[in-house]
Each structure stands twice: as structure tokens, then as C-alpha cells.
Amino acid sequence: MQDQQKPPEWQIQEWLNSDQPISLASLRGKVVVMHAFQMLCPGCVSHGLPQAQRVRATFSTSDVAVLGLHSVFEHHDAMTPVALKAFLHEYRLTFPVGVDMPSASAAVPQTMAAYRLQGTPSLLLFDREGMLRWQQFGRPDDMTVGAKIMALIMENPAGQGVEDKKEQEEQSGCTPEGCAI
Amino acid sequence: MQDQQKPPEWQIQEWLNSDQPISLASLRGKVVVMHAFQMLCPGCVSHGLPQAQRVRATFSTSDVAVLGLHSVFEHHDAMTPVALKAFLHEYRLTFPVGVDMPSASAAVPQTMAAYRLQGTPSLLLFDREGMLRWQQFGRPDDMTVGAKIMALIMENPAGQGVEDKKEQEEQSGCTPEGCAI
Amino acid sequence: MQDQQKPPEWQIQEWLNSDQPISLASLRGKVVVMHAFQMLCPGCVSHGLPQAQRVRATFSTSDVAVLGLHSVFEHHDAMTPVALKAFLHEYRLTFPVGVDMPSASAAVPQTMAAYRLQGTPSLLLFDREGMLRWQQFGRPDDMTVGAKIMALIMENPAGQGVEDKKEQEEQSGCTPEGCAI
Amino acid sequence: MQDQQKPPEWQIQEWLNSDQPISLASLRGKVVVMHAFQMLCPGCVSHGLPQAQRVRATFSTSDVAVLGLHSVFEHHDAMTPVALKAFLHEYRLTFPVGVDMPSASAAVPQTMAAYRLQGTPSLLLFDREGMLRWQQFGRPDDMTVGAKIMALIMENPAGQGVEDKKEQEEQSGCTPEGCAI
Numbered sequence: 001m002q003d004q005q006k007p008p009e010w011q012i013q014e015w016l017n018s019d020q021p022i023s024l025a026s027l028r029g030k031v032v033v034m035h036a037f038q039m040l041c042p043g044c045v046s047h048g049l050p051q052a053q054r055v056r057a058t059f060s061t062s063d064v065a066v067l068g069l070h071s072v073f074e075h076h077d078a079m080t081p082v083a084l085k086a087f088l089h090e091y092r093l094t095f096p097v098g099v100d101m102p103s104a105s106a107a108v109p110q111t112m113a114a115y116r117l118q119g120t121p122s123l124l125l126f127d128r129e130g131m132l133r134w135q136q137f138g139r140p141d142d143m144t145v146g147a148k149i150m151a152l153i154m155e156n157p158a159g160q161g162v163e164d165k166k167e168q169e170e171q172s173g174c175t176p177e178g179c180a181i
Numbered sequence: 182m183q184d185q186q187k188p189p190e191w192q193i194q195e196w197l198n199s200d201q202p203i204s205l206a207s208l209r210g211k212v213v214v215m216h217a218f219q220m221l222c223p224g225c226v227s228h229g230l231p232q233a234q235r236v237r238a239t240f241s242t243s244d245v246a247v248l249g250l251h252s253v254f255e256h257h258d259a260m261t262p263v264a265l266k267a268f269l270h271e272y273r274l275t276f277p278v279g280v281d282m283p284s285a286s287a288a289v290p291q292t293m294a295a296y297r298l299q300g301t302p303s304l305l306l307f308d309r310e311g312m313l314r315w316q317q318f319g320r321p322d323d324m325t326v327g328a329k330i331m332a333l334i335m336e337n338p339a340g341q342g343v344e345d346k347k348e349q350e351e352q353s354g355c356t357p358e359g360c361a362i
Numbered sequence: 363m364q365d366q367q368k369p370p371e372w373q374i375q376e377w378l379n380s381d382q383p384i385s386l387a388s389l390r391g392k393v394v395v396m397h398a399f400q401m402l403c404p405g406c407v408s409h410g411l412p413q414a415q416r417v418r419a420t421f422s423t424s425d426v427a428v429l430g431l432h433s434v435f436e437h438h439d440a441m442t443p444v445a446l447k448a449f450l451h452e453y454r455l456t457f458p459v460g461v462d463m464p465s466a467s468a469a470v471p472q473t474m475a476a477y478r479l480q481g482t483p484s485l486l487l488f489d490r491e492g493m494l495r496w497q498q499f500g501r502p503d504d505m506t507v508g509a510k511i512m513a514l515i516m517e518n519p520a521g522q523g524v525e526d527k528k529e530q531e532e533q534s535g536c537t538p539e540g541c542a543i
Numbered sequence: 544m545q546d547q548q549k550p551p552e553w554q555i556q557e558w559l560n561s562d563q564p565i566s567l568a569s570l571r572g573k574v575v576v577m578h579a580f581q582m583l584c585p586g587c588v589s590h591g592l593p594q595a596q597r598v599r600a601t602f603s604t605s606d607v608a609v610l611g612l613h614s615v616f617e618h619h620d621a622m623t624p625v626a627l628k629a630f631l632h633e634y635r636l637t638f639p640v641g642v643d644m645p646s647a648s649a650a651v652p653q654t655m656a657a658y659r660l661q662g663t664p665s666l667l668l669f670d671r672e673g674m675l676r677w678q679q680f681g682r683p684d685d686m687t688v689g690a691k692i693m694a695l696i697m698e699n700p701a702g703q704g705v706e707d708k709k710e711q712e713e714q715s716g717c718t719p720e721g722c723a724i
Contacts, residue, residue: 040626040633045588058324078629083583086621090583143239146327154335221445221452226407259448264402267440271402420686505601508689516697 007132008114010069011101014081016088018096024130027065031152032126036069036100036112039079039087041120047139048121049093054142055149056095063153068097071112071120076102127152188313189295191250192282195262197269199277205311208246212333213307217250217281217293220260220268222301228320229302230274235323236330237276244334249278252293252301257283308333369494370476372431373463376443378450380458386492389427393514394488398431398462398474401441401449403482409501410483411455416504417511418457425515430459433474433482438464489514550675551657553612554644557624559631561639567673570608574695575669579612579643579655582622582630584663590682591664592636597685598692599638606696611640614655614663619645670695 007024015021024032035052037044049068056066072079081099088097100109115124118137125134125148134148188205196202205213216233218225230249237247253260262280269278281290296305299318306315306329315329369386377383386394397414399406411430418428434441443461450459462471477486480499487496487510496510550567558564567575578595580587592611599609615622624642631640643652658667661680668677668691677691 040630042634054322054324058322058328075629075633078623078626080621083618083621083626086618087583090618091585141235141239142323143235143327146324147239147331150328150331151335154332221449223453256448256452259442259445261440264437264440264445267437268402271437272404416684416686420684420690503597503601504685505597505689508686509601509693512690512693513697516694 005132006130007126008111010098011110011114012098013101014099016081016085016097016099017094022067022096022098024126027126028130029128030065031059031063031128031149032065032067032124032130033149034067034069034124034126036071036117036120036122036124038072038074038120039070039084040075043139044121045091048123049091051123051142051145052095053093055145058146059149059153064149066095068093068095069100069111069124070097071100071109071117072102073108073112073119076107125149125152128156186313187311188307189292191279192291192295193279194282195280197262197266197278197280198275203248203277203279205307208307209311210309211246212240212244212309212330213246213248213305213311214330215248215250215305215307217252217298217301217303217305219253219255219301220251220265221256224320225302226272229304230272232304232323232326233276234274236326239327240330240334245330247276249274249276250281250292250305251278252281252290252298253283254289254293254300257288306330306333309337367494368492369488370473372460373472373476374460375463376461378443378447378459378461379456384429384458384460386488389488390492391490392427393421393425393490393511394427394429394486394492395511396429396431396486396488398433398479398482398484398486400432400434400436400482401446402437405501406483407453410485411453413485413504413507414457415455417507420508421511421515426511428457430455430457431462431473431486432459433462433471433479434464435470435474435481438469487511487514490518548675549673550669551654553641554653554657555641556644557642559624559628559640559642560637565610565639565641567669570669571673572671573608574602574606574671574692575608575610575667575673576692577610577612577667577669579614579660579663579665579667581613581615581617581663582627583618586682587664588634591666592634594666594685594688595638596636598688601689602692602696607692609638611636611638612643612654612667613640614643614652614660615645616651616655616662619650668692668695671699 010023012021033052033055035044035048037048039045041048052066052068055064070079070084084097084099087093098111100111102109103113106113115132115135117135121139122135122137123140123145124132127133133152191204193202214233214236216225216229218229220226222229233247233249236245251260251265265278265280268274279292281292283290284294287294296313296316298316302320303316303318304321304326305313308314314333372385374383395414395417397406397410399410401407403410414428414430417426432441432446446459446461449455460473462473464471465475468475477494477497479497483501484497484499485502485507486494489495495514553566555564576595576598578587578591580591582588584591595609595611598607613622613627627640627642630636641654643654645652646656649656658675658678660678664682665678665680666683666688667675670676676695
């Protein structure tokens with residue numbers, strides 16, 4: 001029913017709010033909620049990023065990983081990693097944010113291009129197996145997003161405990177979820 | 182983990198927006214979302230009832246039934262069934278609403294008392310088997326409500342189709358969901 | 363530029379939140395902000411009445427009197443004075459509210475008809491001399507309303523003190539503003 | 544009653560959305576509403592700047608001039624003039640914005656220091672004579688702001704027409720209000 005193709009790897013220049021690289025493979029066993037945004041995109045600031053924070057506050061970190069993807073496709077000289085760091089600090093965003101790798105030849109960065117995102121904000125949901133299950137440009141409402149995430153959690157509620165345990169054994173210090181306060 | 186006791190029967194004086202009585206038995210096979218309210222309760226008008234409408238707009242009627250329960254425990258002479266009908270009309274609420282049966286001896290009506298509701302607004306979630314699974318006084322947020330409803334839907338996604346079919350055979354005209362526009 | 367005709371007298375069946383009748387004459391010297399509403403009108407409940415409360419909280423009672431006018435033109439059996447009292451209690455509305463006098467021959471009550479109001483919510487602004495200066499159906503924004511009220515206050519800032527004093531001499535107990543907490 | 548001291552001159556590094564420098568002297572005859580902000584200040588983005596836009600939409604440009612003051616006192620390398628230009632473009636802010644002159648020795652820029660602003664957002668109201676009449680840190684509500692601006696307009700409604708005429712004679716092309724669409 002849904003697209004079960006393996007999605008493209010994320011191409012990330014730098015991870016903020018995380019002391020190690022993050023990939024779909026490293027999050028295997030969790031539902032992954034990725035919010036693609038630009039720091040100067042009004043709809044991202046007023047809707048998408050607050051919603052990502054509510055996702056993180058609503059679901060257990062053992063079930064759901066929340067990530068940001070900073071996909072700059074305009075005003076590249078204004079939305080630098082230095083500016084993004086100040087932005088994350090001022091808006092108190094503590095989940096990991098990957099800086100989408102710039103393209104050598106185009107305005108649209110590499111991960112954004114690989115997923116054919118229409119713009120920002122965009123929301124991407126991956127299941128526990130790392131398959132892309134939902135991709136939405138714009139402003140989906142909280143009830144729909146909450147329901148879609150829970151549907152993915154419930155597909156395999158038993159298996160999650162095992163993956164979770166394995167993941168914790170391999171880690172020390174900060175989790176892929178980031179170094180939250 | 183959750184309370185699996187059979188919940189009390191609803192004691193209803195009159196159903197609005199439905200041409201037949203509704204019970205948990207008649208909704209077997211669907212997740213039931215019941216919003217207990219008073220028409221002059223500010224939190225119900227600003228939060229609970231709009232949220233109930235969003236539940237109805239978000240989920241398929243083959244999975245989820247949305248109901249109101251008008252549980253008047255104060256200002257009984259102001260919140261009569263006649264006034265409630267005008268209220269439902271003005272606020273364009275089209276899901277079925279049961280008028281909680283007044284008590285002969287107390288201010289609190291019978292269904293509200295049987296479920297020991299703390300006040301209004303209160304939200305009650307029943308699973309496909311008619312078991313009460315969540316009961317919340319106050320203002321739960323949309324993301325949490327969306328997730329909790331989907332968790333109940335996903336407990337038995339296969340069985341639902343059968344129940345749905347049986348239910349439709351037994352009915353004619355309006356569904357228990359009401360006579361929506 | 364503005365209509366300077368003397369406006370129609372208010373025809374009031376009963377005043378709530380006031381122990382004495384209120385008229386434009388009794389409020390001479392103050393800017394009068396009258397909010398015409400129906401207790402089951404969604405736009406009144408969500409916009410107009412909260413705005414009237416903000417007017418009352420923003421301006422000095424020596425400059426501005428805030429009043430409600432309950433102009434029922436539909437669902438007359440639901441929006442009775444008894445129901446209105448419960449409504450004012452539940453929504454904690456403490457400014458004086460006049461029940462617009464029903465018409466013997468029409469659905470629209472008498473004051474509403476005399477002012478040719480288009481519906482509810484409607485806002486009416488009277489200057490310190492009791493002249494009608496602005497009448498607006500719908501949802502004017504707070505900034506505009508704040509500016510329009512201040513324009514009327516500033517037309518005669520000096521005269522206000524005198525009128526105020528006279529008014530207080532004539533009164534005892536509750537003011538025309540009502541018996542606020 | 545109010546402070547009638549001549550306020551400090553604005554020290555501006557660069558004006559955006561204006562093809563000429565702007566000063567209190569050049570705006571003589573108009574009420575001036577200045578919103579001091581930082582582009583990465585959440586309260587400025589969600590409250591102060593939208594409010595400044597509402598001020599501009601509510602009042603006549605012959606009575607009121609709306610200006611921004613970008614007073615960066617933190618994250619200087621993120622909130623550069625280049626980044627500010629992208630921000631103004633994305634948020635569709637078309638009123639003139641002055642970049643507060645950085646201090647050689649302190650984090651707080653020069654105009655912010657001269658006015659002893661407590662932070663951002665801050666709102667400053669100047670009367671038609673260029674006197675500072677109100678200065679507020681934080682989030683004043685729309686009704687209060689609308690009333691305070693109208694009070695300053697009404698202090699000298701007659702004089703305004705003359706000033707306005709003189710001002711227009713001296714200008715060509717864009718007005719100090721900016722080059723609005």
C-alpha cells in the first residue's frame with residue numbers, strides 16, 4: 001500500500017545538537033520524524049518547528065526520534081551554519097539538526113533534492129525499519145501528525161523493546177536524540 | 182495494564198443529531214470518542230467541542246465514532262434540551278449528542294456520576310470492544326488525542342472491516358454517526 | 363463628517379449586572395462602548411465579548427463605560443434572561459448587560475431594530491455627548507477599536523472631569539458601570 | 544506630565560527599505576512608532592513585528608510613520624545586515640528598518656544604549672514634535688498600542704495637515720515611510 005523502497009541516504013554537512021553523525025541505520029527500531037526547514041522560513045518558525053517540539057514532548061524517546069534538516073535553497077549567505085546555531089539557541093531547539101549538504105551546481109541542497117521536497121516546511125516520517133512512509137509539504141495539523149506517528153509506532157510495538165536495548169548498549173553519553181536539557 | 186472492566190451503560194434522556202438510540206453495543210467494532218460537555222462551559226466551547234469536530238474530520242467514520250454527552254450539573258434551567266438544540270445549530274455541531282439523564286436526587290446527571298467524571302470538558306475513549314481505555318478531564322492537546330485514538334484503531338485494524346460490514350447491514354437511513362450534512 | 367443625530371433611546375426589558383437602569387443620558391460625559399450580542403452566537407463568544415472585556419480592562423472607567431446589549435433575534439426560547447444570567451456567570455462577564463426589549467410583532471428586538479443592526483456581534487461607540495459615532499457589524503480588530511475609543515476620549519479630555527464629578531454625586535452604591543468585583 | 548526632553552538622535556549604520564536616511568527631524572509632524580527588534584528574537588518575530596505591521600495597516604501614513612530598529616546585542620555574527628535583508632524579504636516587512644550602529648567597545652549598539660532599552664522587543668512612541676512619549680519593553684497588547692498612538696495623533700489633529708504638505712514638497716520618489724508595494 002505504501003512505498004516500501006529504501007529511501008536515499010541523508011547527505012549532511014554538519015550535525016548540530018548531536019556529538020555524532022546520525023543516519024537512518026543508527027535509528028533503526030525507532031519511528032523517525034524529520035522536519036525539513038529553513039531558519040528564515042516564516043511557516044517553519046511559526047508552525048513546523050513548534051510542532052516538531054510538541055512531537056518530541058508527546059512521544060517517548062524510546063519510540064520516536066525527532067530530527068531537523070536545515071535545507072537552505074535561497075538566501076544561502078544569510079542562513080549559514082553560524083546563523084543556524086544562534087537560531088537554535090534563541091528558539092531553544094534542542095533536538096539534533098542536520099545541515100543539508102549544499103550542491104556544487106544548484107541552489108537546492110543534496111538531501112532536499114534526493115527526496116524531491118517541494119519546499120519548507122516539509123515533514124518526513126520513517127518507520128522503525130527506516131522506510132519512508134509519509135512526506136508532506138506545508139502545515140499538517142497536530143491531530144493528523146500525532147495519529148500518523150502512532151500508527152507507525154503500533155505496527156511493531158513488541159519489536160521496539162529489543163532494538164531499544166541494543167541501541168543503548170552501543171551508546172555512551174549523548175543519544176542520537178541529542179543532548180537535551 | 183489498562184482497565185478492562187466493562188464500563189457503565191450510558192443513561193440518556195434524549196439523542197440529538199441521531200434518529201435512533203446509540204449505545205456502546207451498537208458501536209461495537211469502532212473506536213468511540215465521547216466528549217462530555219455543558220453548553221455554557223467556556224472550556225468546552227473554546228477547546229473540547231472544536232477538538233471533537235477535528236477528531237471527526239481527521240479519522241474515518243468506519244474506524245471512529247464521535248459523540249457528545251451533555252452532562253449538566255449546574256444551571257439546569259438554562260441548559261435545557263431546547264437550548265441545547267439551538268446551541269448545536271448555531272455552532273454547527275452535527276455529531277450525535279446524548280442528553281445525560283438527570284438524577285432525581287442530585288445535581289450531577291446519571292452517566293456523569295457512573296463514570297465519576299470530574300467535570301466538563303471530559304474526554305472518554307472506548308476501544309473497538311467497548312472497553313473504556315482513557316478518561317481525561319480538562320484540555321488534552323490535539324497531538325496526544327490523535328495518537329491515543331490511533332493506538333486504539335491499530336490494536337485490531339483487521340477485525341474492523343468485518344464489524345463495519347455487519348453494522349451497515351443492520352442499519353438503514355442515518356448511521357449511528359448521525360445525519361451529517 | 364460623522365452622523366451627529368441624537369441616537370434612538372435604548373429599549374431595555376431588564377438590566378443585569380446593574381442595580382439601576384442605564385441610559386445614554388445617565389452616562390453623559392463618558393465614551394460608551396456597547397457590544398450587541400447573542401449568548402449563542404459563536405462570533406460573539408469567541409471575539410466580541412472577550413474584546414469588550416479587554417476594552418474594560420484597558421480604559422479608565424472614568425473615561426469609558428462598557429455595556430452589553432443582548433439582542434435576541436433567533437432561538438428566543440433558548441436565549442431567555444434566565445439562560446443569559448447563567449451565561450454571564452459562567453463566562454465571568456461583570457459589565458452591565460441590557461436585555462433588548464422583544465418586539466410584539468417581529469423576531470428582531472426593539473433596540474436592534476431602531477439602530478438597524480445587521481446582526482451580532484455589533485459594536486456601537488457613543489461619544490461623551492451621547493452621539494453615535496461608529497457602528498460596526500462583525501469582528502473589528504483590537505487596534506482599530508482601541509484607536510477609535512481613544513479618539514473619542516481625546517475630543518474633550520478636559521470636560522470629562524466635570525461630568526465625572528457630577529455623575530458621582532448623583533449616585534450611591536453601584537455605579538452605572540455595574541457592581542464589579 | 545510626560546517626559547518632554549528631546550530624545551537622543553538615532554545612530555544608524557544603514558537604512559533598509561528606504562533610499563534615504565530617516566531622522567526624527569525628517570518625520571516632524573507625524574507620530575513615530577519605532578519597533579526595536581532582533582531578527583532572531585522569538586518575541587519580536589511572533590509578536591512585535593506583526594504588531595508593527597498592524598500599526599502600519601491601521602493608521603494613515605499621513606499621521607503615523609512606522610519604523611524598525613535592528614538593535615543587535617548578541618549573536619552579532621549571525622544577525623548581519625545581509626541576513627537582515629533576507630529576513631525582511633522572507634517576512635515581507637516593507638517599512639524602513641535602521642541598523643543600530645554597533646559600539647566599538649560594547650555588545651549593545653549605540654541607539655539602544657542611548658535610549659537605555661531593556662531588550663527586544665521594545666516599542667517607542669514619539670509625538671508629532673519628535674518627543675519620546677512612551678517606551679515599553681516586552682509585549683504590549685494591540686488595544687493599548689492603538690489607543691496610545693491615537694492619543695498622540697489627537698493632540699494636534701489640525702497641525703498635521705500643514706506638516707504633511709510641507710513634507711511632501713521636500714520629497715521625491717520614496718517617502719520616509721519607505722517604498723511600499
